[in-house]
Amino acid sequence: MKNLFKIYYKDLFLGKRLFVGIGICVSLFLFTFFLPWLGDLPYIAFCALIALVTVDFLLLYNHKRGVFLRRDVPERLSNGDENELNIYVENFYSFGINIGVIDEIPFQFQKRNLWFKATLNAKTHKTINYTLRPTKRGEYVFGMVRLYVQSPLGLITRRFNFETDKTVPVYPSFLQLRKYELMAISNRLSEVGIKKIRRIGHSMEFDQVKNYVKGDDYRTINWKATARRGDLMVNSFTDEKSQHVYSIIDKSRVMKMPFDGLTLLDYAINASLVLSNVALVKDDKAGLITIAEKTGSIVSADRRPAQLGKIMNVLYKEKTRYLETNMEALYISIRGLIKQRSLIVFYTNFESMSALNRQLPFLKRIAKFHLLLIVFFENTELKTLTEKPVNNVEDIYINTIAGKFAYEKKLMVKELAKHGILSILTPPNKLTINVVNRYLAIKAQQKI
Incomplete structure (x- = not known):
């Protein structure tokens, strides 16, 4: 008896129509004090409501397995991209039903309004599609899916619980990786904003x-x-093949800055993964080094089929550190690991000229032995401030300071070029396109 009470009470909810019916019955009972001619009408209405609720209860609970639900989640989610998920619902009842679905998605998404409504005819099924955009790498735990079913009467609602907790890892953006891979194979990279590069001479390959x-x-x-x-x-x-392409990712505190939900480190990780994939498609060897206050993960350059998976597994675990970048440790690691001239793409960020000058001696040493490409980021908030209309003295002050910092970023590009170091100053959202474009330009011009 106790189990039956739990089954019915725990998953039984009263519908809006039932409250409307109760309200009508209460009103009729009140009106009988002033309108005696209503007679037994309130009692008849109340008995009819109880009868309808009983019928509704039997309709919903007569089938032990009235509906079926399955949530289809990818084995892994792509960080920073819209990932598609599906909820498949099938109706086994002999009548049409109205359903509501609540999916208990991971807390990292901070969504409390994920509610889907649908109508299913008898013996039919439907697939509900929706997307989620994770902004952090790591493990995400999906909870249960709650399905609320109403019969055509709509007086009460029965709840069904499906699925158990499921843990899904969020990896660096492999959806972007697939898109650029297909375009690199078919030489259609210009369709995503990557310019065609005029070839100077030709390779001897x-x-x-x-x-x-x-x-x-x-x-x-x-x-x-x-x-x-x-x-x-x-x-x-x-193009010449088997050239070494190393992505070096700075994971110090300068890469913690957020943009559109992702940190600069996440943008750098996504771009380095795409670049590694394009390099492998072009028959080059891809490698990886991470650096903060000490040298982190190292993946030696290779072009074996498992190389991209190895790089992705390393990037999946990387987190931002809170200390300064140890450029001396990076220089020692590069000299010890990379024996032949290679393209080194260093993802970092400079907010002032003094920050660049602290690292410049080591950058110049690296550039003596390798082709060094420094990738750092525009501060999009400063750009917005410089374009904002000026209305008072305070706005003039803010606009002037923002313009000074923005101009200093351009000076950094010139300073690096003066020492023979290539650079890319890019907004975070255009990082991948700009990096792949520069890599293809370097390949075409045979600079490595």
Whole structure:
């Protein structure tokens, strides 16, 4: 008896229509004091309401398994991207039902209004689609899915509980990775804002002898093959392969700054993952180093099939530290690990010229042995302040200071160029596009 009470009481809820019916019955009983001619009408209405509630109860509880629900969650979520989730609901009742679904998503999303409504006809099913955008890497725990069912009478609601707790890891943005991989393979990277780079000369990496096509460089004509075939034949060259591309990620406190829900470290991690993938597609070797007050994770450059998975597993665990970057430790690690000239993409951030000058001696030493590309970030809040209309003296002061800091960022680019160091100053949301674009430009110009 106690178990039956738990089953019915715990998952039984009163509907709005029932409260409306109770209100009507109460009103009729009140009116009988002033309108005696109503007679037994209030009693009849009350008995009818009880009968309808009984029928509604039997309709909902007559089937032990009236509905079925399944939540389809990916094995892992992509950080900073819209991830699609599905809730499949099937109606086993012999009548149409109205449903409401509450999905107990992880607390990291801070959403309390995830409520879905739908109507299902008898013996039919429906799939509810929605998206979630995580902004932190780590483990996310999904709770139960609560399904609330009403019959056509709508007087009471029965609740069904489905699914148990499920833990899903959030990895660096692998959805971006797939998008750029497909475009890199098909040479359609310009569709996402990556410019086509004019090739200066051509590589000495021979590919094949092919038929001449209008537009081919006549200097590449293979006269011996032309004489044999009787048609113009040209030598085809490809980009040099097996070049080393290292992503170095600064995870000190300067990378803690947030932008659109993600930290600068997360943007750097997503961009380095995409760059590593594009480098592997282009037959180069990709590697990784993380640095803060000491050298963190190191993945030696390679192009084996498992290399990208190895890099992703390392990046999944990385967190921001709260101390200064130890550039001396980074320089020692690079000299000890990287023996041949490589492209080194260093993701960091400078907010002042003095911060750059502290690191510049070590950057110049690294640039002597490798092609160094420094990637740092525009302060988008400062840019917004400089574009804001000026109305009073305080606005003039704020606008002037913001303009000074923004101009200082541009001076940093010139200072790095003066010492032969390449750089990218980019907004966080355009980081991936700008980094991949520069990598392709470097490949085309054969700078490595």
